[in-house]
Amino acid sequence: MQGFFNTITMKKKTIEILATKKKPSERYNALFDVFRKVSKNRREIAAINKRGVASLLSLEYSIKKHFGIRDVEIHSFATTPSAPSKQKEHTPTYTREGLESMHYQKELRPLAAELSEKVGVDPSDQKKVTLIDFILEHSEEEDSEDVEVDLPDEAKEGATLRSIFPFLSSEDCPDEFKILVADKITAYEKWVENYKALEANKNLTNEEVLEHAKKAVEGFELDLDIMEELNYYKEHGEILGEHPIFAAHNLQKAVNAIKVVDLVTRRNNLKTYIARDSKKVEDGEIAKDKLEAFQAKIKEYEDELVLVEERIAKNDGK
Numbered sequence: 001m002q003g004f005f006n007t008i009t010m011k012k013k014t015i016e017i018l019a020t021k022k023k024p025s026e027r028y029n030a031l032f033d034v035f036r037k038v039s040k041n042r043r044e045i046a047a048i049n050k051r052g053v054a055s056l057l058s059l060e061y062s063i064k065k066h067f068g069i070r071d072v073e074i075h076s077f078a079t080t081p082s083a084p085s086k087q088k089e090h091t092p093t094y095t096r097e098g099l100e101s102m103h104y105q106k107e108l109r110p111l112a113a114e115l116s117e118k119v120g121v122d123p124s125d126q127k128k129v130t131l132i133d134f135i136l137e138h139s140e141e142e143d144s145e146d147v148e149v150d151l152p153d154e155a156k157e158g159a160t161l162r163s164i165f166p167f168l169s170s171e172d173c174p175d176e177f178k179i180l181v182a183d184k185i186t187a188y189e190k191w192v193e194n195y196k197a198l199e200a201n202k203n204l205t206n207e208e209v210l211e212h213a214k215k216a217v218e219g220f221e222l223d224l225d226i227m228e229e230l231n232y233y234k235e236h237g238e239i240l241g242e243h244p245i246f247a248a249h250n251l252q253k254a255v256n257a258i259k260v261v262d263l264v265t266r267r268n269n270l271k272t273y274i275a276r277d278s279k280k281v282e283d284g285e286i287a288k289d290k291l292e293a294f295q296a297k298i299k300e301y302e303d304e305l306v307l308v309e310e311r312i313a314k315n316d317g318k
Contacts, residue, residue, distance in 0.1 A: 010034055010037070010038055010067070011067040011069065013034060014031065014034050014063055014064075014067055014069060015069060015074055017030045017031055017034070018031075018060070018064075018069070018074045019074045024053050024056055025053055025102060025107045025111060027056060028052065028053045028055075028056045028059065029095060029099070031056075031059050031060065031063055032048060032049065032059060032095060033095050034063065035048070035059060035062065035063045035066070036049075036095065038063075038066060038067075039062070039063075039066060044062065048062075052102060053102070053107070070227075070231060096132060096136060099132045099135060099136070100128075100132065104128055108128065108131055108132070108135075109126065109131065111135060112131040112134055112135055115134070115135055115138055116134075119138045121138065161181055161184070161230075164234075165230050165233075165234050167233065167234060168181060174233075174239065174249075176239075176243075176245050176246055176249065177229070177230065177233065179245060180226045180229060180230070180243065180245060181226075183222065183226060183245075184222075184223055184226040184227070184230075187218075187222040187223040187226065190215060190218070194213070194215045225242070225243055226243065228240065228242065228243075229241075229242070229243050229246075241253075248303075251300070251303060251304055251307065252307060254304075255304060255307040255308055255311060256311075258308070258311070260311075260315055263308055263311055263312050263315070264312065266308055267305065267308045267309065267312065270301050270304055270305040270308065271305065273298075273301050274298060274301045274302060274305065277294065277297065277298050277301070278298060280294075281294065281295065281298070
């Protein structure tokens with residue numbers, strides 16, 4: 001479970017880097033520092049380290065693929081009112097490997113000079129090894145300070161989502177998406193609340209840790225599922241339908257796809273399935289651990305039968 005939270009923390013850090021670091025050398029060093037900690041591909045790490053800043057595009061592709069980061073998440077961070085503007089500016093974390101790969105005149109010396117001006121301390125000399133040690137020492141000092149970030153409240157989160165997904169404000173936006181937006185905000189707040197509880201309180205019992213972790217994971221996974229639906233609709237203008245809220249939509253779509261000549265056959269089959277499976281339940285033939293899923297399937301047959309009957313009635317009336 002701890003590994004899960006480490007991954008989430010690193011993903012959030014990576015999104016922040018991608019959204020805020022514009023200078024190639026800073027962007028490379030910050031991303032490479034994350035990538036070398038999370039990737040198991042030693043060969044790729046070595047190749048990226050050897051090429052330095054020249055490999056920035058490949059590094060970005062690899063790290064976004066590793067965490068499953070979508071462009072909309074980067075855009076969301078960059079446009080969230082409470083994100084960059086309320087953070088204290090701080091120096092990015094550098095790696096010795098990344099600094100050694102920098103061009104001495106064009107990158108390393110200017111970076112050291114910029115940092116020297118910021119911290120008010122000069123390096124003892126201009127040798128490459130001295131400048132690298134100087135940058136590592138003082139960037140770590142600044143990065144060790146806590147950075148306060150105000151989390152977006154419900155209103156800001158909703159406004160941000162509507163700026164990213166304009167269709168949410170459209171009159172023909174499916175009602176399910178309006179429900180999903182509210183659920184997403186709740187899921188996000190649930191994840192933050194339980195994650196912060198785990199981080200802040202080191203005296204929790206094992207049971208309390210597991211409970212907070214379970215709720216945090218549930219909130220995070222639900223948030224991802226909802227984002228998947230929103231992104232798909234934005235890109236394709238169609239409902240993906242993998243979230244449970246679209247079960248009725250998917251069932252209606254399936255019934256609409258049945259050919260008119262096959263409707264009566266489907267109705268008869270559904271009646272057979274319902275009678276057969278209901279009898280199995282009544283006779284106690286279904287194991288307790290499978291009963292709930294079995295009854296849910298019967299309910300699905302019953303819901304489909306209603307829709308099939310409606311289509312038959314409409315066609316009979318024509």
